[in-house]
Amino acid sequence: MVAKLNRGWCRRMASALVLLLGAGAGVVGAAPGVPDVSDGAVVEAFVDGAVKAQMRAHHSPSGVVAVMKDGELVFAKGYGYIDVERRISVDPATSLFRPGSISKLFTWVSVMQLVEQGRLDLDVDVNRYLETFQVADTWPGQPVTLRHILTHTAGFEDGALGFLIVHDQARILPLNESLAKYQPERVYAPGEQVAYSNWATALAGLIVANVSGENFNDYVQRHIFDVLGMTHSSFVEPLPPALDAHMAKSYTHRQGRYEELPYELVSNVGPAGAAAVSAGDMSLFARALLNGGAYRGQRILAPETLRQMLDEGFSHDPRVRGVGLGFIKYAYGPDGLDVFGHGGATGVFKSHFGLSRAENFMLFLSFSGPGAGAVRDNLLKAFYDEFFPRPSPAIEPPADFAERSGQYVGNYVTSRSAHSTFEALLRLVSGTSVEALPGNTLMIAGTPYVEVGDKLFREVDGVERVAFQAGEDGDISGYVLDGTQVMRFYRAPFWETRGFTTGLLAAAGLAAALVLLRLAYQWRRYRTLPAPARRAETASIALAVPTLLFLVFSALGLSAELHELLNAIPLTLKLAMVCAILAGLAALYHAWQSLAVWRDGLFEGTWPRLRHSLLSVVGLAMLWFYSYWNLLGFYYYD
Structure with missing residues (x-):
């Protein structure tokens, strides 16, 4: 660690010398010490x-x-x-x-x-x-x-x-x-x-x-x-x-x-x-x-x-x-x-x-x-x-930056992405987060930056720059990186963020797993339920099974190596899409059964009815997820 710090300190000093000694020469790489x-x-x-x-x-x-x-x-x-x-x-x-x-x-x-x-x-x-x-x-x-x-x-x-x-x-x-x-x-x-x-x-x-x-x-x-x-x-x-x-x-x-x-x-x-x-x-x-x-x-x-x-x-x-x-x-x-x-x-x-x-x-x-x-x-x-070292002189963050740092905070997604196929999901892994840090700096994609101009930032311990843009309403709409302007990062709505999506998928997986665990634990009771109550419980099973299979098949499909995914859509991803369609239909049926649970007073007590309704909410949220990310169908090239 000490050796690395010393090397970095020496390199910054060398960069400063390059700036001072090479400024008049006009030759980029001819400074002494390089x-x-x-x-x-x-x-x-x-x-x-x-x-x-x-x-x-x-x-x-x-x-x-x-x-x-x-x-x-x-x-x-x-x-x-x-x-x-x-x-x-x-x-x-x-x-x-x-x-x-x-x-x-x-x-x-x-x-x-x-x-x-x-x-x-x-x-x-x-x-x-x-x-x-x-x-x-x-x-x-x-x-x-x-x-x-x-x-x-x-x-x-x-x-x-x-x-x-x-x-x-x-x-x-x-x-x-x-x-x-x-x-x-x-x-x-x-x-x-x-x-x-x-x-x-x-x-x-x-x-x-x-x-x-x-x-x-x-x-x-x-x-x-x-x-x-x-x-x-x-x-x-x-x-x-x-x-x-x-x-x-x-x-x-x-x-x-x-x-x-x-x-x-x-x-x-x-x-x-x-x-x-x-x-x-x-x-x-x-x-x-x-x-x-x-x-x-x-x-x-x-x-x-x-x-x-x-x-x-x-x-x-x-x-x-x-x-x-x-x-x-x-x-x-x-x-x-x-x-x-x-x-x-x-x-x-x-x-x-x-x-x-x-x-x-x-x-x-x-x-x-x-x-x-x-x-x-x-x-x-x-x-x-x-x-070709590039000088990166230390910059003191503006003392008043904290007053406006909040306008930059959010999640950003690359413009280089799919919108009409299931590949749109890749936006979830290509996104970045921008956070305000103590000391009047911004954390952009895990790296601290300091403001050096109007909506312009430079890496605190480096030379990379980021420029933000504002929309017609004056709000920050996105940013571009110096030297990689073949894509732009635009501000994403919360439902396109990894945090929201991870939470939704985790909730769906947990709810589905609990349904099946409860079924295994209360199998005898399930078989003896009156027909209307058994239909409602069966609706929960019908929703849980394709939901879990969707998550499993998706994980298996996306774990393939890149060259395999570029060549062909894995069977596991195709099966995941089948499961998404089945789970979507099951979510609608489950919601219909939840109405019957409350209307007809099925189950004993409020909690079983509430549990059934909560599963409907999760199922309908996943139905939106499947639709939004082009999973209700086979939207891909193959």
């Missing part, structure tokens, strides 16, 4: 220390890290094995990893290539470019445009479970058919709310195909990969045999052993995440993006187009970084580093691709396995803190 990111040996020593133990601890069988500075690949190294059984080591030049949503950057470049040619317009209705289906006219007079899609402000709900990443090639549809089949609801007016959308990105890829006359995968191959010499990259699924031999296999980890998983097939929304790439190839792509769109005389974009992609975009608050035309603007490093790029995740692989024009710098990393996310996130923060 490790040289252009020194491959220094970078290797740091990454080795940050990665190897983490990969072992989190069961990540393979990974790759590449660092480029001033056009030179100063460090590129593979970790672990692309084939665990055959002990084939990762080669950063040739081994392929799944970059997930980093694939979107190739889609955005493709769109902007056609914009340069005058074949696409960012500001017209995308339905102009669609041939076999149309985007629903949910908001008359407010069509979705490519600008909305590139900035994730088209307003679509999110969805993934059961269809986003599949394992069976027979489930792959032509892109136009899959997008028509899986078209999500438009839940926000376009241009008003960031809400990350894989479907919308895939739609942009379909538009590229329609306008160019080429299959999307072929278009990217011809106009980006071939142009830059990216010989170990492809959107094709499954991979061609020559590339498949270099692919890092997918694994999960069970009972102390790695078990191979099928190749993840993302083709149903391919332009959003189907790429497989090598670190070496990503460095070629980075060279072009950092060199005005060209590499070795081969151009993929004009310099002014790249500037447009970074300068234009969307932000809920200009004081925190938003999203460009496709590029995510990250909060890593000091002001002026201006990291842009994209992160990516499949069910197995977790990746990052970050660029800085100020430093002519690239960081690409990708890890696989069940703990890949932890390895990626730990390395990301540590790397940027080490080589």
Whole structure:
């Protein structure tokens, strides 16, 4: 503990020196005391220390890290094995990893290539470019445009479970058919709310195909990969045999052993995440993006187009970084580093691709396995803190903040969520809480923040910023995080909070369990009850059984690994929905029987009648729960 505190104190002092000594130089990473990111040996020593133990601890069988500075690949190294059984080591030049949503950057470049040619317009209705289906006219007079899609402000709900990443090639549809089949609801007016959308990105890829006359995968191959010499990259699924031999296999980890998983097939929304790439190839792509769109005389974009992609975009608050035309603007490093790029995740692989024009710098990393996310996130923060430290001077909280802290307190839910399918339930686990703390600070998602401006907060012991927004009535309506403005957290009603939902489900489970325990204890009495009273008791049993089964099947279904849930809806979740329908019908019948209990004076005494009525209340509350969260039916894609 002492060593960690000393290290943190030293790092803060070093950051302060960076601020003082580097302010006049105008060079982000050149201050004394900061490790040289252009020194491959220094970078290797740091990454080795940050990665190897983490990969072992989190069961990540393979990974790759590449660092480029001033056009030179100063460090590129593979970790672990692309084939665990055959002990084939990762080669950063040739081994392929799944970059997930980093694939979107190739889609955005493709769109902007056609914009340069005058074949696409960012500001017209995308339905102009669609041939076999149309985007629903949910908001008359407010069509979705490519600008909305590139900035994730088209307003679509999110969805993934059961269809986003599949394992069976027979489930792959032509892109136009899959997008028509899986078209999500438009839940926000376009241009008003960031809400990350894989479907919308895939739609942009379909538009590229329609306008160019080429299959999307072929278009990217011809106009980006071939142009830059990216010989170990492809959107094709499954991979061609020559590339498949270099692919890092997918694994999960069970009972102390790695078990191979099928190749993840993302083709149903391919332009959003189907790429497989090598670190070496990503460095070629980075060279072009950092060199005005060209590499070795081969151009993929004009310099002014790249500037447009970074300068234009969307932000809920200009004081925190938003999203460009496709590029995510990250909060890593000091002001002026201006990291842009994209992160990516499949069910197995977790990746990052970050660029800085100020430093002519690239960081690409990708890890696989069940703990890949932890390895990626730990390395990301540590790397940027080490080589591009950001000063975080202490700030004294405003003395009068307690007077207005209450306006921020509440529960907030991400705008990137489902609304018309049972996946809406995920809002319950993606939400955050905001609490007022002593000392005039706010606790946001477990981290203390201090007010530094009007509705603007900074992490007490760090540099992350949060900007709140107010609605037309002046009340706080939501907030955005600096560097992750592809989603917004909006203020949730109490019935969408984990606390309320946990309490409701616990009450339902306890009430149902007590009904069955009472039945077991008083079985003989139950059998001898008069017919009207026995019907009322039977109604309680009919409500308790499907309620308990709903809770059990839901817990079993949601305990599946992510890659399993993305591939298909488990049978247990489908059974849970059947139980929800049965429990809903039973709740209505039980309420009818409760009226009979009081009307006809069934049972002896007030307590048995009150107990019966309380169970009706719980049953009707659960009926509302099933309806609100789209569980009274089979609302999912599969």
